[in-house]
Amino acid sequence: MYGGDEVSAIVIDLGSHTCKAGYAGEDAPKAVFPSVVGAIDQMDVDESDDAEKNSGSGESKNNIRNVDGDKAKGKRKLYVGSQSLGYRRDFMEVVSPLKDGIVADWDIVDSIWDHAFSRECLLIDPKEHPMLLAEPSSNAQQQRERAAELMFEKYKAPALFLAKNAVLTSFASGRATSLVVDCGGGSTTVAPVHDGYVLQKAVATSPIGGEFLTDCLMKSLESKGIAMKPRYSFRRKEIRPGEFQTVDLDFPNTSESYKLYSQRVIASDIKECVCRAPDTPYDESAYSNIPTTSYELPDGQTIEIGADRFKIPDVLFNPSLAHSIPGMESFAEIAPSVRGLPQMVIDSINKCDVDIRRELFSSILLAGGTASMQQLKERLEKDLLEESPQAARVKCLDWRQYIGFSWFLPTDVVLQIRV
Incomplete structure (x- = not known):
């Protein structure tokens, strides 16, 4: 001791x-x-x-x-x-x-x-x-x-x-029993905790995490002709007061993994700044005329982001959306076995003893960086209310409290x- x-x-x-x-x-x-x-x-x-x-x-x-x-x-x-x-x-x-x-x-x-x-x-x-x-x-x-x-x-x-x-x-959070939804960088895990112990047989996991969403956004922007130049690949030269010109730099010995890491840093910031979970399941036609949001890239280029602001976060709820993103075709191999976030929560709770299910529904704790996405808590709560038993009192607790x-x-x- x-x-x-x-x-x-x-x-x-x-x-x-x-x-x-x-x-x-x-x-x-x-x-x-x-x-x-x-x-x-x-x-x-x-x-x-x-x-x-x-x-x-x-x-x-x-x-x-x-x-x-x-x-x-x-x-x-x-x-x-x-x-x-x-x-x-x-x-x-x-x-x-x-x-x-x-x-x-x-x-x-x-x-x-x-x-x-x-x-x-x-x-x-x-x-x-x-x-x-x-x-x-x-x-x-x-x-x-x-x-x-x-x-x-x-x-x-x-x-x-x-x-x-x-x-x-x-x-x-002051609870010995709860359902923890951990939306991390590499994956999402739903784990029921009862009296301070994880119920291992009811743990649900998904390969869709923050980094997967970042890659989806990056591929979608690339398909629209938007190039994200890593910060090391250029310098901004002042040609006259208040006016800058971007000068490309050539580093042929830079590894592909470092280039990808540098691009992901930029794409991740875009995701955190402009993305939010849609109130209802994403529909291509309904969001086709959505107002765009501006974002200035490190090289000074200003881009406009429209429907992707809502489509990318909705991949958490509907993984099949990733199929429609150019460059994410490889995901199709594992897609059939990947469940959306609401279904993971329902499946995990249903594998627990019936006596604690009510308490788990009312104590859903969101953790992990991806859980900070705007409107994610509200959307998850809404979807769970539609799919959970009528007697269940669904309550998701904001991760930022903890x-x-x-x-x-x-x-x-x-x-x-x-x-």
């Missing part, structure tokens, strides 16, 4: 899109950065660094090597954190430590934790703090053991607790932890 008011427990939540780290009991995480990293084969590092000296970026070779989050792992050099990923490097690939939400590369996780503890983020000594690691509902025992081994043997943490994401979200999630848990609860 580990306790004491003078000690702050550290919470780390490694998601498919973002890693969050901070102190238990606070309103929000102290550090939020991408969960993907840049990776360069060690044989290419020196050549890449020399080339970047002349790339016109103004960042010296010495500064690059001293960026926190620069970690050499075996034959790779890893670059962790928003600052490191924001700097283009020759031959740098963007890789994720996760596959289907489960850790597949522990070297990358090690580097991510190093970065979280560094002066760029928390500036702590992990030996002095008990640790709480958030994990997906589907995490295997082997993964839990590996996380504990790394945390104890390398970081010398005095205590460790691994908790399911859904349970932490439920507790943060954005702190595991950080919002009372400190005295988190501190009483052990393996």
